[in-house]
Amino acid sequence: MCNKKESLIERLEKGVVLVAEGYIFELERRGYIKAGPFVPEVVLEYPEAVKELHHEFLLAGSDVIVACTYYAHRSKLKSIGKEDRLEELNLKSISLAQEVAQKGEALVAGNLSNTWEFDHNDPIESGKIVRSIYKEQVNWASQGNVDFIIAETFSHLGEASIALEVIKDAGFPAVITFTTVHEKSCDGYSWEEACSILEKDGADVVGLNCGRGPETLMPIVQRIRDKVQGHVAVLPVPYRTTPKEPCFFDLKLENSKNAFPVALDPFLLTRFEMADFTIKARDMGVDYIGICCGAGPHHVRAMAEALGRKVPASKYSPDIKLHPVFGDQNAKRQHYVECLLGPNVPVGRDST
Secondary structure: OOOOOOOHHHHHHHOOEEEEOOHHHHHHHOOOOOOOOOOOOHHHHOHHHHHHHHHHHHHHOOOEEEOOOOOOOHHHHHHOOOHHHHHHHHHHHHHHHHHHHOOOOOEEEEEEEOOOOOOOOOHHHHHHHHHHHHHHHHHHHHHOOOOEEEEEEEOOHHHHHHHHHHHHHOOOOEEEEEOOOOOEOOOOOEHHHHHHHHHHOOOOEEEEEOOOOHHHHHHHHHHHHHHOOOEEEEEOOOEOOOOOOOOOOOOEOOOOOEOOOOOOHHHEOOHHHHHHHHHHHHHHOOOEEEEOOOOOHHHHHHHHHHOOOOOHHHHHOOOHHHOOOOOOOOHHHHHHHHHHHOOOOOOOOOOO
């Protein structure tokens, strides 16, 4: 008889839940998703690629496998002429996530995104469209037996509230997160106020995802942590945002062109920087910690190991002392070092 999986809330009560996201960005980098619309057609066309990324994140230590249904809603599929495959894509996404999660002890999360349909100047009529979008996606998530549902990247409290209502009406735990492009939501709420309202309305976890890197996100997370009573989420992008360029939309290349979305490579944070962020978030009292657009399995493994965990991929964690130039090698190799790096560089010189 199989033991029942611990729920999201049970895991949060014990400590940090680590969550790998950023599937859309990573699959675009691998050549399977078109930048611009960022619709996960890959689920239908190359499902093995999605399953492979799920597996890599599982081995790296993610406690949650997130179904690849971000931007897999009716409005987005209509924009690329594939609305007729909406249900197929959603159900297939969840099936792939379930298949991989069963290889470990990971939870499976359904995934809702902002719709680009909500208008805070016309919340009633636009809200009807948003609600219908979420209802069908949550229905498919229910058919796929997900453990909880993430709704994320919101810039409006109004749209986030609709997602929360639909999720809770279906009986699922809800993780609701905002993207902080500006200092307030588009409908005028401070981020800590918006999170507090969602918590009071029944959200199990509230917080922030995407948009900002750790440096510019964490001050806002601190305000949220001080305001709300329950579980807090933070999933930054692994990019070097600054007070001058607080969001990855703002990052500029040397020629002053926008780096977002496909020229962000010079700003990518190292695995060590994401590990440092993980410890800071944990010490702040955040217990749902993850990484969003730009994430790679190496980031996730470093974050897991920073939490003191040994994960399957730890077998392949760096061991620089075995490197032929930078490692602790026999002095006979000095001539190779001099050839590659110049004279007077000792064998086994320190390296990160």
